[in-house]
Ligand SMILES: CC(=O)[C@@H](O)[C@H](O)COP(=O)(O)O
């Protein structure tokens with residue numbers, strides 16, 4: 001049975017590799033290949049610090065059976081991304097991942113479009129956060145880098161927040177330097193405020209080789225979760241090389 005925090009955390013800025021989109025490719029043909037478990041084994045071998053997997057309500061990529069298989073295949077901590085529903089809570093309690101990151105979810109969205117409204121959903125989230133915490137699962141809230149949301153995370157007693165870097169990634173890609181700097185500052189300011197208040201800040205979504213370094217340079221960030229880009233790169237250079245290169249870029253930025 002997996003337990004919390006089984007693996008020593010080796011890097012000051014950890015790299016959690018999200019393997020959802022290995023499962024996206026697998027599911028495109030309905031078979032077993034490529035297996036996200038094999039991806040998790042490679043991540044473990046090349047020095048990734050954790051595996052992130054988002055069990056969506058519609059099971060478009062990761063499926064229930066993958067979770068146990070991932071946990072059995074590697075010693076890396078599993079960060080289970082989940083919507084704040086009773087169904088997902090029961091699954092998290094049954095699997096006891098190292099961490100559960102509560103994310104907003106809309107069935108019709110292509111990807112996680114924004115952060116969780118931790119402030120507006122306080123009453124829905126409070127019992128879920130409490131039950132995960134009581135079970136020894138490290139709770140993380142996937143929020144926008146906004147003071148209102150950080151305050152809400154504090155009130156909920158979440159030990160971790162993950163800042164949604166999607167707006168930063170879009171700004172970076174557009175080449176709008178002013179907007180990029182604004183988004184980066186928002187994340188840096190909230191990371192500092194989180195750390196000051198005893199919350200461990202993480203970040204992720206839409207990070208790439210090109211845009212990762214300014215985020216990785218934010219000193220309070222303890223973990224980045226990166227998936228879609230790494231899986232895409234893996235098609236060309238292999239997952240091992242893609243993870244190693246992302247690791248190098250993160251280390252160089254610190
Ligand atoms: C919450 C989040 O950012 C991740 O789950 C990631 O984006 C991969 O999942 P989707 O692409 O299904 O949103």
Ligand SMILES: NCC(=O)COP(=O)(O)O
Nearest residue numbers: 018204205206225227228
């Ligand atoms: N929480 C963010 C994550 O797990 C990875 O997001 P992405 O790199 O797939 O966009």
